[in-house]
Amino acid sequence: MRIVFFSTQVYDKESFLAFPRLQNAEFIFQQPKLTVDTAVLADGAEVVCAFINDDLSAPVLEKLAANGTKLIALRSAGYNHIDLEAAQRLNLAVVRVPSYSPHAIAEHTVALILALNRHLTRAYNRTREGDFSLRGLTGFDLVNKTVGVVGTGQIGATFARIMAGFGCKILAYDPYPNPQVTALGASYLELDTLLAQSHIVSLHCPLSPETHHLINASSLSRMQQGSMLINTSRGALVDTPAVIEALKRGHLGYLGLDVYEEEADLFFEDLSDFPLQDDVLARLLTFPNVIITAHQAFLTREALDAIAGTTLANIDAWAAGRPQNLVRLET
Ligand code: NAD
DSSP states (O other), X not given: OEEEEOXXXXXXXXXXXXXXXXXXXXXXXXXXXXXXXXXXXXXXXXXEEEOTTSOBSHHHHHHHHHTTOOEEEESSSOOTTBOHXXXXXXXXXXXXXXXXXXXXXXXXXXXXXXXXXXXXXXXXXXXXTTOOOOXXXXXXXXXXXXXXXXXXXXXXXXXXXXXXXXXXXXXXXXXXXXXXXXXXXXXXXXXXXHHHHOSEEEEOSOOOTTTTTSBSHHHHHHSOTTEEEEEOSOGGGBOHHHHHHHHHTTSEEEEEESOOTTGGGTTTSOOTTSOOOOHHHHHHTTOTTEEEOOSOTTOSHHHHHHHHHHHHHHHHHHHTTOOOSBOOOOO
């Protein structure tokens, strides 16, 4: 069984090779992203292993299926980037890693909050320049602040637990309330009420047609003056130009992003030798109260091990005719 991995970095290869080889499996690690042009690299591969910025649209899936692929093994929890209708039509099974380390993403979310609140990037640059002044570095105590958690599944619930530990009041919005979050003393509210009452709003729901641009000009106007927005979920939950306007007016006080709606051609690449072509991202990077990380929230040793372990178990189970962690088209 030939397995072609797309979008692989050194750390992916290391984590997969640390596990015992699957029987009769040949691993081929490809650095390029999967696109309609690079699909040819998977010729003859029964299994294609893809990551979040790989193109899994119908034309790419058609090419893969025509060249012998039978299984798409996603190395991610999110599956908004695959055309499930096309996969079903082409008899391609799709599996994913439903949970690898909710702590990795929740803890990175907290890192963004603390870095923004206490101006850590400015302070770091300042002391390295021999500037030991504190002007502009005033933060706020997290204790007694209100944190709105949008989406309280595995990651949102883990994040809520950490913030409750800081002494924050937790508000939640999710069509399916999580008893673990209610047990923290959190109240489930309508989204607009959560936005209006929170000092910090953090997004942890999946991207779907329903949640696309959940944060837009209208929802931003409901947020408190000077509040903080964090998105470690999926870029397109946020309408970026609307957020830029809110930052320019000072209505939005802080923005922390690990994801960006146009990240596919940027993130995971070293483009430092080239002029940045994305003017929206370039504008965002000019704000002192914005921190952007390049989709690194998942990047802990524990999460990488869990991604590799579950992906290999998914492939093994599928090869043995008892597939697990299947992603099915919702009807
Ligand atoms: P999960 O399935 O455990 O939880 C998602 C929650 O969102 C569920 O409780 C669901 O009911 C809720 N939800 C669905 N629609 C909603 C809506 N319209 N409004 C509010 N809530 C809604 O998923 P998870 O493991 O907690 O992951 C959450 C998201 O985090 C993933 O979808 C993925 O996009 C993102 N993620 C990001 C990274 C990263 O590295 N930045 C890594 C993993 C996952």
